[in-house]
Amino acid sequence: MSEFDIIKKTKFPNTIHTIKRDLRKMGLKEGDIVLVHSSMSRIGWVCGDELTVVQALLEVVGEEGTIVMPAHTGGNTNPDDWSHPPVPDTWREPIRLTMPSFDVKNTPTRGMGKIAECFRNYEGTVRSNHPQVSFCANGKYKNEIVEKHDLSYALGMNTPLGKLYELNAKVLLLGVGYSNCTCMHVAETLVNKPNMIKNGASININGERQWVWFDDIDYNSDCFDEIGLLYEKKSNDVIYGNVGGANCRVLNLKNIVNFTKDFLEENNNLNLQFQNCDIEDENKIYLKIKNKLEMYEDTDKIEYDKVLNWKKDNIENNINKYTKIVCNGRDVGYYSIKEENNKVEIENFFIDEEFQNRGFGKKALNHCIEKIKEKNIPMVYSYLFTKDERQIELYTKCGFTVREVIGDSRCVMAKKIDNNC
């Protein structure tokens, strides 16, 4: 949003006094230790820009308190995992070979917002030494908080987040939602058998830039909004309020981490079943396909009725190629596998909206890939809508990459099948 639009939307300028007043109304006080995630534009126009917000936060917690903010540097990550946007396969090795190493003093934050970047540069602020997910702190406990930051399990207990857990810190979500509530990732490190990935970053070792590989959890915030809302229903912990026009929440870090852990454990124990589809599924599948077409295809540019009829016939003639995804007796979604001329495609992969954000998509897609492995073919393909970002992200997480963009609305994603593992 442009500053001009923000001014138009703001009734009265937000000042250091109004911001301090708003923060105090949400129970923030001297001596508090607060992890802040923020969006400047949500506040409305602020007199003195982001520096005003940083100063207001520091003044509210005072000398006995501590403010902490994420200083993540998402650019210094393995380009194989980039999906917003992805880069061509041929760029990946050159990126790994030349990415500047993390520099605790100079590497700017990425995607954390103006307030977090201003805080990083604020006098007296210190920063933890992690190439991807560092945190900045200022105030009484700043050194203890940033002191340790393990390379692996980078959002686990042996990091600033773990220290904040021990210190019984608060979290302030200033104009942002639970998907930005980084401490919830700690819970992922505490559950049994988390999904692991090979991560990589450029690090300075004895004065030399090096690309270093390390194992870490495949962190996933997809279900954080759902967990957060459930937490609000079940606990009295969340204080709502506003800073200017920004909707805010203040909550206890330890409590939300523990709640998230319980949720994930319960969810991990939910097993998916996969059943062959029959005639009763045909109409449900048809409606899902129609819905996707309406969402992502320019239906004026195609012979829409003809396409729909063709889809209907195709489902009826191939219902034996469809699989139903089921959890605890409830239908979660569908997919089909098409095999033609030694080419295998995953088609019509759906997870019902009600079951999204729970990791079911990834489980089901991986199950589908395992089934394809039995066919002993080298590659699996899928045609997706380019605007279906959610689906593209899911396929990327399961190792697919975009191979080709077709026309205005579709792309081909593909994955090599490693039949040895």
Ligand SMILES: CC(C)(COP(=O)(O)OP(=O)(O)OC[C@H]1O[C@@H](n2cnc3c(N)ncnc32)[C@H](O)[C@@H]1OP(=O)(O)O)[C@@H](O)C(=O)NCCC(=O)NCCS
């Ligand atoms: C991505 C994110 C930072 C974007 O929020 P945003 O409000 O659009 O961006 P910023 O906070 O950087 O604020 C910049 C905007 O403030 C607005 N702005 C400029 N001057 C302003 C003023 N005086 N007063 C108020 N707003 C102003 C402008 O719209 C500016 O956008 P521009 O730089 O494109 O012109 C936010 O959505 C977010 O995700 N924050 C949390 C990040 C986080 O903690 N992540 C944790 C790991 S998941």
